[in-house]
Amino acid sequence: MASTDKKINLLGMSQDSLEQFLLARDEKPFRARQIMQWIYQRGVDEFDAMTDLSKTLRARLQDDAEIISPPVQARHDSKDGCVKWLFASGSGQAVETVFIPESDRGTLCISSQVGCALDCSFCATGAQGFNRNLTSAEIIGQVRHAINELPRRDNGEAAISNVVFMGMGEPLANYRNVVPVLELLVSDWSYGMSRRRVTVSTSGIVPHIQKLADDCNVALAVSLHAPNDELRDQIVPINKLHPINTLLDACWEYAAKRSNRFITFEYVMLRGINDSIAHANQLATLLKDKPAKVNLIPFNPFPGSQYKRSSIETIRHFQDRLRQRKMVATTRKTRGDDINAACGQLAGKVSDRVRKRLGQKSRGQKNSTGNFNENKDIRISSA
Ligand code: SAH
Numbered sequence: 603m604a605s606t607d608k609k610i611n612l613l614g615m616s617q618d619s620l621e622q623f624l625l626a627r628d629e630k631p632f633r634a635r636q637i638m639q640w641i642y643q644r645g646v647d648e649f650d651a652m653t654d655l656s657k658t659l660r661a662r663l664q665d666d667a668e669i670i671s672p673p674v675q676a677r678h679d680s681k682d683g684c685v686k687w688l689f690a691s692g693s694g695q696a697v698e699t700v701f702i703p704e705s706d707r708g709t710l711c712i713s714s715q716v717g718c719a720l721d722c723s724f725c726a727t728g729a730q731g732f733n734r735n736l737t738s739a740e741i742i743g744q745v746r747h748a749i750n751e752l753p754r755r756d757n758g759e760a761a762i763s764n765v766v767f768m769g770m771g772e773p774l775a776n777y778r779n780v781v782p783v784l785e786l787l788v789s790d791w792s793y794g795m796s797r798r799r800v801t802v803s804t805s806g807i808v809p810h811i812q813k814l815a816d817d818c819n820v821a822l823a824v825s826l827h828a829p830n831d832e833l834r835d836q837i838v839p840i841n842k843l844h845p846i847n848t849l850l851d852a853c854w855e856y857a858a859k860r861s862n863r864f865i866t867f868e869y870v871m872l873r874g875i876n877d878s879i880a881h882a883n884q885l886a887t888l889l890k891d892k893p894a895k896v897n898l899i900p901f902n903p904f905p906g907s908q909y910k911r912s913s914i915e916t917i918r919h920f921q922d923r924l925r926q927r928k929m930v931a932t933t934r935k936t937r938g939d940d941i942n943a944a945c946g947q948l949a950g951k952v953s954d955r956v957r958k959r960l961g962q963k964s965r966g967q968k969n970s971t972g973n974f975n976e977n978k979d980i981r982i983s984s985a
């Protein structure tokens with residue numbers, strides 16, 4: 603169902619904003635908590651069903667507000683238990699969400715933007731360019747839909763125990779809409795998840811890492827992918843704006859504000875590019891004695907990609923070297939292969955309004971100064 607112009611969508615609204623909305627209608631702010639419980643914990647869409655609200659308030663909500671989720675276009679179930687949903691995001695666009703069940707947890711990987719402007723050279727989302735930021739409703743709507751649709755685990759626990767922002771888009775480039783979602787994920791009136799189980803993954807938008815530490819201190823994963831600026835400039839272009847030193851300083855500050863909880867550094871294993879023992883040594887030196895763990899991600903190919911995945915032996919040697927150097931290092935299992943749901947393969951459906959408008963044929967979203975946030979079409983939203 604499409605949203606109507608005059609009604610306000612309560613889905614994705616922070617508790618604070620919902621309280622303001624109620625106060626403006628001479629209602630008690632604590633009603634916000636009741637409404638949140640109905641929306642998120644009970645998955646209700648109709649105000650009429652909110653039986654502990656007065657009839658007057660329900661009628662008022664009916665007139666002024668609505669609860670609109672992003673429409674689901676398709677669902678694909680993988681042989682290994684992963685589920686992928688395609689959510690329509692208007693004008694023929696769509697984003698993807700993936701559920702990854704494991705023996706001890708269920709992780710939902712969600713999208714934050716339609717496409718991505720940051721153009722990392724190994725990423726299917728980046729290859730499509732950027733169309734727009736998702737709204738808070740469209741982001742939390744992915745979680746709400748998955749929770750409503752997935753059966754509970756055998757032990758009675760909710761299917762989803764962890765949420766990671768590792769789907770399409772760069773969450774810290776959509777800061778304004780992502781923060782209310784983080785608050786809702788951890789709020790007792792909504793999903794009440796532990797902050798340790800909500801992870802924002804970023805390619806390194808430094809000012810927003812610094813801000814996030816104060817605004818909503820959830821777990822942080824950083825897409826490092828290279829141990830030196832020369833290589834990182836090539837594969838993660840935002841590095842030209844925020845080089846490794848600055849990025850790591852922000853990371854250690856972030857970790858310090860969370861009682862030195864570990865930061866996860868993601869490292870995609872690209873054959874012959876960043877996977878030598880010399881790279882492993884450099885990486886270990888960079889992260890030495892810091893609250894860091896490294897998660898190696900075997901590269902997942904997609905149509906038109908220029909890289910190959912490192913061999914299993916190369917990945918094992920790289921991981922062994924990190925461990926010899928006293929690092930915590932793991933390798934991510936590739937899941938959902940048969941439904942193209944693996945890390946970096948999420949492409950959804952993006953018609954790249956930016957590239958079309960700029961008439962660019964090749965990859966790369968930078969303006970003439972090499973910056974990403976100065977072009978009015980490639981906005982990095984601020985708080
Ligand atoms: N924009 C954020 C989050 C989305 S990408 C970020 O970059 O961190 C989630 C993870 O998938 C990132 O670590 C990203 O670098 C990785 N990734 C992207 N393309 C990939 C690919 N083709 N194979 C494996 N991992 C990939």
Ligand code: SF4
Nearest residue numbers: 718721722725728805
């Ligand atoms: Fe964007 Fe992340 Fe893909 Fe880079 S890896 S293009 S930041 S989604």
